Amino acid sequence: MNNIKSCSRRQFIENIGQFGLAISAMPAMIDVLFGSGRSVFAQDDTGKFIEVKHYKKLPDNAIQCFVCPLDCILLDGQTCFCRTRTNHGGILYNHAYNNPCIINVDPIEKLPLYHFLPSTKSLGIATGGCNMRCLYCQNWQESQEIPDKLKNFSMTAEKLLDSAAKKELKSICYSYTEPVSYYEYMMEISAHAHSKGIKNAVCTAAFIKKDPLKELCKTADAFTVTLKGIDQEFYDKICGSKIAPVLDAIKTIKEEKVWLEIAHLIVPTYNDSPEKTKELCKWVKENAGEDTPLHLLRFFPEYKMKDVPQTPVNVITKAREIALDAGLKYVYVSNVSPHDGNNTYCQNCKKPVIKRLGVAVLENSTDKGKCKFCGTQLPGVYV
Ligand code: SF4
Ligand code: SF4
Structure with missing residues (x-):
């Protein structure tokens, strides 16, 4: 470079x-x-x-x-x-460069991304570091650590992509921790991925400035943005961060026409009221569009929020109803299965075109994103 x-x-x-x-x-x-064997990666x-x-x-x-x-x-x-x-x-x-601490093969649905190359496997990577301080972080051992203090792989972009191509993986997922912290490494990998037939999927809290984000949008094929709440109070109390740049980033991704899905963790007593859910869904519909998938995630006690109970299933189910009533077309429930909200439904014939159990695809009745029952095209990336 x-x-x-x-x-x-x-x-x-x-x-x-x-x-x-x-x-x-x-x-x-x-x-x-x-995959099924031992790592192909060595220090x-x-x-x-x-x-x-x-x-x-x-x-x-x-x-x-x-x-x-x-x-x-x-x-x-x-x-x-x-x-x-x-x-x-x-x-x-x-110094988060060529040294991922996590390399894993995941179903793409785990990001979560449900309208992006469904049923395919992805190479998920992460380095240490994050520019947020979420009290519920599931990967805090990595995100809240200096990369040099972790056990890392030594992995150039070229080696990583060669390995993914050899395994016939369709995408690289930049996830687990916060890709903004290893932005430069991600940019190098993503710039070369397409030449190997590999797409780039970014799971991010989107606390990033506009110029670097616009550059990333040139090589990214999909984003999952974790919209943690809909007000500054939640970002203050739980994430140690600011919401305004995150909302701006979501608008930028839409302007740049990169596929976008939004994930929202519902945390009991902090952002679980029907009013807050309604407000968030209204914002998503007005700014990201009714076709933008919204994933409602169940909270489990973790890290510095072990005293908060897991989200009751009925609260998540109610939140999904609110989101559908608000006019969002694709609303999913994560971390609860089985649940109707695990499936993708065709908006025309209303049949479940992708049946899932959690993130596992049980039945995929689509062909290049078209419903096999009535031929209606689903929004997303399918080839
Ligand atoms: S401004 Fe730069 S150095 Fe500071 S936290 Fe953000 S990415 Fe890190
Ligand atoms: S943004 Fe993600 S990785 Fe960073 S602290 Fe929050 S949950 Fe953890």
Whole structure:
């Protein structure tokens, strides 16, 4: 790639070590189940750091980052809030690069994406780091950690794509943690994916500035945006973040005409009132459109919210009714199965065209996204 500067892993760690940062563990080889066999990935010495594109230099070797709306100013030697970017001598490096801590083969439905290459398998990856602080994070061990402290794979974009192509996987999913934290690595992989016949699916909380998002939209084929609530209060209390940039990001993805699905976790007592659900659905319909699938996710106690009970099934079922009444056409229920909301229904003949149990597809009665019963085309990406 052009305009990339890299320094060796040893040089980088030695230098940031001068500033007393707690980066101690080197990546170690770990095994992963890959399809039916053992991992094809093994540790080697390809780990590097990459210069961030979206930042500017300030006096005295300080920098300001413009990847996410936090606009962090970092002095020489400082590592940022998202835990992946460090100012090294006045140059901003991302050290979540070529070192995913998670590599897994998943059904694409797990993202969740139900209108994007249904019934196919995807290569899900993640590095450490996140620019949010959700109290219920399921992957907090990775998202709330500096990548260098995790057990990582050493994996260039090329190696990753070659492996996915060899396994005939249809897409790469950037998920588990927050892809904004490994934006530069994701951009490199996604830029080369199409030449291997592989699509890019991004699961993100979408706390990202417009320019980097628009660049990502050029190579992304689908987004799942986790819209965590519909007001600032929820983002303040639970996510340590701001909602306005997330809403803007959803509008940008629509403007850029990239396939979009929205996931919304319903957390008891925090965002589970019918009024809040109605407000969220109204916003989604007006700004993302009635064809945008909405996934309503059941909450399970996790991380710093272990004292909050799981979402009652009747609350999720009611939320789905509210969403359908609000005019959204494709409303799904996740983390509850069996449930009518696991299936995709044709809007014309009303038959279940994709029957699921949880994220597992039981029966797919579509052909290139067309209902086999009446021929109506479903919205989404199918070839
Ligand atoms: S991406 Fe990281 S360094 Fe950049 S503004 Fe956001 S938190 Fe700060
Ligand atoms: S945005 Fe996602 S990865 Fe980050 S803290 Fe929240 S739930 Fe975890």
